[in-house]
Amino acid sequence: MNAQVVAAEIGPLRIFNDAGVFTAADVHVARRVAALSGADIGDDELIAIALAVRAVRTGSTCVPLATIGEITPELESAEDPAADTVLPWPDPDRLVATLQASPLVTGCPSGPLRPLALMTSDEGPLLYLRKYFRQEQAIRAILEQRGASRPTIDPAALEQAIDRVFGPLVPGSDYDRQRAAAALAATSWTTVLAGGPGTGKTYTVARLLAVMEQLLGADVRIGLCAPTGRAAAQMQASINDYRATSQHLSTVPVATTVHRLLGWRPDGSFGRGAGNRLPYDVVVVDETSMLAVTMMSRLLESLREDTRLILVGDPHQLASVDAGAVLADLVDRDGTGTELPSAFVQVARPQGHFTEAEERRLAGGVITLTRGHRYGGQISEVAEAIRAGDADRVVDLITGPAAGAFESRQVSLLAPDAVEPVRRDVLRWAAQLQNAARAGQAGEALEALVSHRVLCAHRDGRHGVSGWSRQIIDWITEAGGAVPRAGWYSGEPVLVNANDAAHQVFNGDSGVVITDTGGSSGDGLAVVFARGDEIKTLHPSQLSDASPVYAMTIHRSQGSQFGAVTVVLPELDAQLLTKELLYTAVTRARHTVQIVGTEEALRAAVGRSVQRASGLGSSVREL
Numbered sequence: 001m002n003a004q005v006v007a008a009e010i011g012p013l014r015i016f017n018d019a020g021v022f023t024a025a026d027v028h029v030a031r032r033v034a035a036l037s038g039a040d041i042g043d044d045e046l047i048a049i050a051l052a053v054r055a056v057r058t059g060s061t062c063v064p065l066a067t068i069g070e071i072t073p074e075l076e077s078a079e080d081p082a083a084d085t086v087l088p089w090p091d092p093d094r095l096v097a098t099l100q101a102s103p104l105v106t107g108c109p110s111g112p113l114r115p116l117a118l119m120t121s122d123e124g125p126l127l128y129l130r131k132y133f134r135q136e137q138a139i140r141a142i143l144e145q146r147g148a149s150r151p152t153i154d155p156a157a158l159e160q161a162i163d164r165v166f167g168p169l170v171p172g173s174d175y176d177r178q179r180a181a182a183a184l185a186a187t188s189w190t191t192v193l194a195g196g197p198g199t200g201k202t203y204t205v206a207r208l209l210a211v212m213e214q215l216l217g218a219d220v221r222i223g224l225c226a227p228t229g230r231a232a233a234q235m236q237a238s239i240n241d242y243r244a245t246s247q248h249l250s251t252v253p254v255a256t257t258v259h260r261l262l263g264w265r266p267d268g269s270f271g272r273g274a275g276n277r278l279p280y281d282v283v284v285v286d287e288t289s290m291l292a293v294t295m296m297s298r299l300l301e302s303l304r305e306d307t308r309l310i311l312v313g314d315p316h317q318l319a320s321v322d323a324g325a326v327l328a329d330l331v332d333r334d335g336t337g338t339e340l341p342s343a344f345v346q347v348a349r350p351q352g353h354f355t356e357a358e359e360r361r362l363a364g365g366v367i368t369l370t371r372g373h374r375y376g377g378q379i380s381e382v383a384e385a386i387r388a389g390d391a392d393r394v395v396d397l398i399t400g401p402a403a404g405a406f407e408s409r410q411v412s413l414l415a416p417d418a419v420e421p422v423r424r425d426v427l428r429w430a431a432q433l434q435n436a437a438r439a440g441q442a443g444e445a446l447e448a449l450v451s452h453r454v455l456c457a458h459r460d461g462r463h464g465v466s467g468w469s470r471q472i473i474d475w476i477t478e479a480g481g482a483v484p485r486a487g488w489y490s491g492e493p494v495l496v497n498a499n500d501a502a503h504q505v506f507n508g509d510s511g512v513v514i515t516d517t518g519g520s521s522g523d524g525l526a527v528v529f530a531r532g533d534e535i536k537t538l539h540p541s542q543l544s545d546a547s548p549v550y551a552m553t554i555h556r557s558q559g560s561q562f563g564a565v566t567v568v569l570p571e572l573d574a575q576l577l578t579k580e581l582l583y584t585a586v587t588r589a590r591h592t593v594q595i596v597g598t599e600e601a602l603r604a605a606v607g608r609s610v611q612r613a614s615g616l617g618s619s620v621r622e623l
């Protein structure tokens, strides 16, 4: 029996539950909210609550009511008898009229409960769980207020600081946009610094902080944070590397998770908020694409009005698993009607170097770095075509005539039953890893570790991490490089599964076990992790939650890069198969990508986008 089907549900939700559109949790929450309201709740209202709960579960903050008819059965297999079901969605106009008069929206007889919010927007009526509407409203209101004024900056001092840190302006050079980003951050209370992988976002952040220090003094208070501990550790390492080679940044900013910065408590509450604001002059958030609406609203509420906020990230990557794709929404907002700050114009001289649309976004505090410093050629063109959703171009660039135009082939497509090239790569990778590890060469072992990685969409199943890990272990064993089944061995790749502040390792960190003959432990093993240019060494027994890693999910690979990447596409009809997933996977590679899957699956991925509804992109009014 399917655990997601609620046997007791005999009402209007049953057919949607059978069709996989509402999960058991959606049904239970809808029933519970209806009961708590103390009112007589009709079938359409019940469906509305379940829709709003489902929206949050699938990463949206709201439901665009005009398009609910487009929601079709979500089933494991196309052979499921429910696949042909035409779902009996209520007519949107009727639903809106019902909700306008519903106690769920206007106020329940049982008390202050008003669980749903009904709004109107450029995209038609939007239905929210009220909690998420409030968070979105808070984000909108605070950003508007912060955008209404600008820090006072002496243009001459700004130009001098930027020249000192970046060198003088050479229009059209590698770093003119990076200079412009620093100038925008100095002249705005809120700046969004967007860009694909390797466009120099972290490089720019380190220098931008040096500019702030020159402008605000050596006692400037800087808060650095990221949604995950690992991303925070990576930002810390990059800034440490910059400090080690430059005289311009004397402050030692410490990076932490957004949760920690905001004083998260185990009961889910936060120490920081409107009544207890953060003490910083500048706050930088890295990997903002992973930040959900709840954390963004809390962060904004915790900022002083005179704190500069810099949100850094790649809006095209997979968004947070929680509701909201805030970075993508903010990048899309344009600043029509807002003047570019004159100090910015004087220093960055943007004329002719930005398109009109870019200039409008600049006025709204958004700047995008476009020049890749890590790779060019086929990978970046394929990534660009994926981002544009152009499946024909993607296929042409990988297998068609366009592929022949590249000096070196970086991207290939392998049929699922023809993976011999992957086997060869995996064996070469394992041999390098084991040789370096057994020789106790930590640096070489870490280099080998990130020279190749297999990435899958799913955790389970034949095309998932579990199936591919088994396959890879079998290949290594067959080739004579036996993989012991119990305990760690020298040369074993490790993935950390939980944050451990005491040992400074974080969920998603990958390291490698090496031979450590000089160590004090009896087994002669150590486990090493890269931290910028430095190496962190622990004993494997100090890892409280870690597992061997022969393959990992694309979600967990976010923020990491590998020399070569093998991307395993899921089954054709898998809901996960989207262009954001494929873009994230392909851009993890520095020089080679092998995609395992059919052309059909590749096209399906490029053609499907993660649907994340939110009201942040347009103005929203009460209906």
Ligand SMILES: Nc1ncnc2c1ncn2[C@@H]1O[C@H](COP(=O)(O)OP(=O)(O)OP(=O)(O)O)[C@@H](O)[C@H]1O
Pocket (backbone or CB within 6 Å): 174, 175, 178, 195, 196, 197, 198, 199, 200, 201, 202, 203, 204, 373, 374, 561
């Ligand atoms: N203006 C520049 N001149 C020289 N090298 C640069 C410049 N900008 C960036 N780089 C180099 O390019 C590489 C990528 O930069 P960086 O890591 O900052 O990119 P990123 O956008 O943060 O990438 P990711 O999001 O993948 O972490 C780094 O090695 C960096 O030192």
